[in-house]
Each structure stands twice: as C-alpha cells, then as structure tokens.
Amino acid sequence: xxxxxxLRAVGKNASVSAVPGLPAPRPTPRSTDWFxxxxxxxxxxxxxxxxxxxxxxxxxxxxxxxxxxxLQDVDGNExxxxxxxxxxxxxxxxxxxxxxxxxxxVSRGTSxxxxxxxxxxxxEEIVARTSVERVRLVSSGTEATMSAIRLxxxxxxxxxxxxFAGCYHGHVDSLLAEAGSGLATxxxxxxxxxxxxxxxxxxxxxxxxxxxxxxxxxxxxxxRGSEIACxxxxxxxxxxxxxxxxxxxxxxxxxxxxxxxxLFVSDEVMTGFRVSGQGQWGLDGALEDWRPDLVTxxxxxxxxxxxxxxxxxxxxxxxxxxxxPVYQAGTLSGNPVATTAGxxxxxxxxxxxxxxxxxxxxxxSAAVGEELTRAGVRHVVQAGGNMFSVFLGLxxxxxxxxxxxxxxxxxxYKAFFHAMLDAGVYLPPSAYEAxxxxxxxxxxxVQHVIDALPAAADAAARAMVSTGSTHEHRSVAEDxxxxxxxxxx
Numbered sequence: 001x002x003x004x005x006x007l008r009a010v011g012k013n014a015s016v017s018a019v020p021g022l023p024a025p026r027p028t029p030r031s032t033d034w035f036x037x038x039x040x041x042x043x044x045x046x047x048x049x050x051x052x053x054x055x056x057x058x059x060x061x062x063x064x065x066x067x068x069x070x071l072q073d074v075d076g077n078e079x080x081x082x083x084x085x086x087x088x089x090x091x092x093x094x095x096x097x098x099x100x101x102x103x104x105x106v107s108r109g110t111s112x113x114x115x116x117x118x119x120x121x122x123x124e125e126i127v128a129r130t131s132v133e134r135v136r137l138v139s140s141g142t143e144a145t146m147s148a149i150r151l152x153x154x155x156x157x158x159x160x161x162x163x164f165a166g167c168y169h170g171h172v173d174s175l176l177a178e179a180g181s182g183l184a185t186x187x188x189x190x191x192x193x194x195x196x197x198x199x200x201x202x203x204x205x206x207x208x209x210x211x212x213x214x215x216x217x218x219x220x221x222x223x224r225g226s227e228i229a230c231x232x233x234x235x236x237x238x239x240x241x242x243x244x245x246x247x248x249x250x251x252x253x254x255x256x257x258x259x260x261x262x263l264f265v266s267d268e269v270m271t272g273f274r275v276s277g278q279g280q281w282g283l284d285g286a287l288e289d290w291r292p293d294l295v296t297x298x299x300x301x302x303x304x305x306x307x308x309x310x311x312x313x314x315x316x317x318x319x320x321x322x323x324x325p326v327y328q329a330g331t332l333s334g335n336p337v338a339t340t341a342g343x344x345x346x347x348x349x350x351x352x353x354x355x356x357x358x359x360x361x362x363x364x365s366a367a368v369g370e371e372l373t374r375a376g377v378r379h380v381v382q383a384g385g386n387m388f389s390v391f392l393g394l395x396x397x398x399x400x401x402x403x404x405x406x407x408x409x410x411x412x413y414k415a416f417f418h419a420m421l422d423a424g425v426y427l428p429p430s431a432y433e434a435x436x437x438x439x440x441x442x443x444x445x446v447q448h449v450i451d452a453l454p455a456a457a458d459a460a461a462r463a464m465v466s467t468g469s470t471h472e473h474r475s476v477a478e479d480x481x482x483x484x485x486x487x488x489x
Contacts, residue, residue: 022459046060050430066089080424080441082426090438105336106337109336122343129273137339138333141298156263162232163232165403210403217252226261230263235250235272271385294313297310364437377460380398388434389431391408416463419458
C-alpha cells in the first residue's frame with residue numbers, strides 16, 4: 001500500500017465557503033425532499049434512529065449508490081465513506097465478485113424456507129475461522145444476542161445477566177440498560193431502564209457494571225455468582241466510541257465466568273471478521289488460549305445483507321431446538337442470498353485485506369490526531385484493531401469506560417462532522433460510534449480524507465472556544481500503547 005502525503009490539494013469537490021477555511025455546504029434539495037417524504041410514512045423519517053442526524057443536525061444524506069470507498073447521494077454529491085454500513089462493507093461497496101455471487105444466487109430464487117447449501121458452507125466457514133464449535137444463523141445482531149441470552153439461561157437454569165454500561169447488544173429489552181450506540185446518542189434523561197416501553201421488571205435481572213473494571217466484576221460475582229447465567233460484553237466495544245478492553249480483561253472475564261458456572265458471551269457482531277479474520281478473539285483469546293462459551297456475529301458475515309449468527313460450545317448449542325428444549329426459530333434464517341453474500345465476503349477476506357485496512361486505519365487515525373493537536377483541540381484518538389474513533393474535549397491517556405466517553409464534547413464533534421461532510425467525507429453522524437474503513441480505501445480515498453482534516457479540526461476548535469481547550473492529548477491503541485505514526489508528544 002502506498003504512502004500518503006500531507007498535501008492539501010483542494011480537489012474536484014472544493015468550493016467557496018462563507019466561513020474562511022471551510023468548504024461550502026453541498027446542495028441537498030433531493031435529500032431534503034426525500035426526508036420530508038419519509039417523515040410522512042416513517043417515524044422520524046428513518047428506519048434506525050442515528051440516521052436521522054439528530055445528534056449532529058442538518059439533513060440526512062439519502063444515498064443512491066456506492067462503489068469501492070465512495071458513496072453518492074441522490075443530489076450527486078460524492079463522499080469517502082468512513083461508516084461502511086456500520087461495519088459490514090469490509091471489501092468496499094459493490095465488490096464485483098460479491099455482486100456476481102449474489103446475482104447468481106438470486107437467479108436461483110430468493111427464499112425457500114428449507115435448508116440450503118450456502119447456509120451450511122457459511123456455517124462451516126465461521127466454525128473454521130473462530131472459536132465456536134456449532135453455529136445457528138439468524139437475521140440480525142439483536143436476534144443473535146437475544147437468542148444467546150435465552151440459551152445461556154436455559155443451559156444454566158439461572159436468570160441474572162451481567163453487562164457493561166456503554167456496551168450495545170441490539171434492542172433486546174433486558175439489555176437496554178445503560179446501552180451505547182443509538183441509545184447513547186438519543187438517550188432520554190430519566191427514562192428507565194434506558195428507553196420508554198421496557199418495564200423495569202425486564203431489566204431487574206440485569207446487572208450493569210462499569211467497563212474495564214475488574215473490581216466491580218469480582219464484587220458482582222462474589223455477591224450473586226450462583227444466580228448469574230451469563231456475562232455478555234462487546235468483544236471490543238465500539239458503541240460508545242471505540243473503547244477497547246484493557247490487556248487481559250476478556251481473559252479475566254472468561255475465567256471469572258468459568259469459576260462461577262456462568263457462561264461468557266462475547267458479542268462480535270461488530271468486531272467479528274472486521275478487526276481480523278478471527279475477529280477480536282483472534283487478537284486476544286486465540287493468543288491467550290481461552291474461548292468464549294457463546295459468541296454472536298453479524299455485519300461482515302452477511303456481506304451487506306441482513307444476516308447474523310450465534311454459536312459456541314457444542315454442549316451448549318445442543319440445548320437449542322430441535323435437539324434441545326431451548327426454542328429458537330426464524331423464517332428467513334440462513335437466507336440463501338444473504339449467506340451467499342457472506343460466504344463470498346469471507347472467502348475474499350485474506351490476510352492482505354486485513355493488512356491493507358490496518359495500514360489505512362493507522363494512517364488516518366494518526367492524521368486525525370495530528371490535525372486536532374495543531375488546531376489546539378483537546379482529544380483522545382482511540383483504536384481497537386482497525387476500528388477507531390475520536391473523543392473531543394477530553395484529556396488523559398485513554399477513554400476506558402462509558403463514564404469517560406460521556407464527557408466528550410458532542411458540540412465540537414457536530415462542527416467537525418459537518419466540516420468533513422461538506423468536504424466530501426461521510427463520518428458516523430454521532431460521536432458515540434466507530435469509524436470503519438475497507439480494502440477499497442486506496443491512496444486517493446485516504447488522501448481525500450486527510451485533505452479534509454485541517455478545516456474540520458479548525459471548526460472543532462472554534463466550537464470549543466468557550467471550553468478553554470488546549471492541545472494536550474493522547475492517541476492510544478487497543479493494547480494501551482501509542483500507535484505507530486502517532487504525533488503524541
């Protein structure tokens with residue numbers, strides 16, 4: 001992969017702004033029209049809350065197409081995509097080999113409600129790559145986690161579930177207590193347990209602990225260990241921004257669960273096949289010689305289609321119907337088109353693909369830190385594998401839990417986001433999300449993002465004037481070290 005320069009070429013999308021140093025807002029008449037039309041038939045005008053831009057303001061961009069690292073909206077504006085459909089597009093948009101496999105699958109029919117060959121092949125690929133011995137395919141990450149929790153309770157005969165504040169596991173009622181992701185972005189003060197519509201009784205059997213806090217975990221198990229069915233955690237959290245586990249933390253959780261007869265459920269919906277070919281487990285458990293009891297998958301394994309899975313130890317998975325008494329079913333589970341897309345994606349996800357994404361992510365995260373430092377913006381740039389995010393307005397070596405993440409300056413992120421958007425870079429429209437790259441993010445795409453950073457950093461600095469920000473910061477990687485190429489002083 002070629003090196004990226006620090007040239008600040010304006011490029012074809014440059015325009016004159018009313019604010020010195022900032023590109024002019026791009027015209028969005030068609031996105032505006034579509035958003036107004038959507039409001040007439042869909043709550044909030046969107047089908048997932050963060051897409052509404054409520055956290056950053058402005059008009060959501062309605063996308064018309066994607067190719068490689070780029071998106072084009074209905075107004076013809078082009079953007080380098082750093083969302084990648086919230087993680088699934090590991091190979092970039094419209095990868096020709098994935099498209100060809102999908103077209104062939106569609107030509108044979110879209111759904112049969114019977115067993116099919118692609119679902120077996122995808123399950124075999126997941127088992128071969130990860131720690132699980134058996135796997136069940138479902139349609140969404142929420143469904144995967146919901147099913148894993150039910151299975152853990154059925155296997156152990158216990159009810160209590162332990163989770164961490166800021167970790168998001170889909171909109172399962174019992175797990176919407178102090179969750180991250182869209183719930184963090186749109187949280188309502190005073191809403192218990194984390195959203196209206198969930199009875200308090202549903203979360204009464206859920207213990208919420210601070211992330212990366214071993215003492216809190218030890219205390220919870222000491223007090224209620226005989227009641228705990230499972231502990232569920234994001235393998236490397238990305239739903240409160242990127243807040244990776246401290247070294248050895250997942251191994252500690254696995255051992256604690258084993259000691260008390262509880263199951264350790266590792267949520268790899270986001271990290272699975274994204275941060276390595278084996279997911280986060282490939283970066284810690286495979287090296288430290290431990291395995292989760294259950295794992296949930298999603299996003300990348302569907303190749304951009306609605307597909308997810310949960311799997312784990314064979315003895316635990318045998319409790320699932322039709323073999324066992326824990327019921328779980330789904331009309332479109334193992335859909336042949338979705339499994340074909342996922343299988344094609346995983347087979348193309350070579351070591352070279354991950355090396356390319358890792359290098360691009362390291363370059364961009366370092367560039368973000370450099371420009372924010374130059375602009376005098378307090379911040380932490382934090383990575384977990386090739387996922388990373390920026391926390392504006394914070395000092396310190398790292399963000400280690402949801403309480404830390406919640407102290408970031410979301411107003412500054414709003415200014416940063418819109419400056420990047422106007423320069424043709426599509427970031428997550430929330431400060432509580434991870435940034436993603438793909439193997440299609442080539443020299444041109446990476447340079448385009450780098451070119452947009454100075455004006456965005458200056459915009460964030462202006463938004464933070466009243467806070468008395470300084471340039472002190474730390475950029476940290478998943479192991480707590482300073483990433484290669486960081487400009488940290």
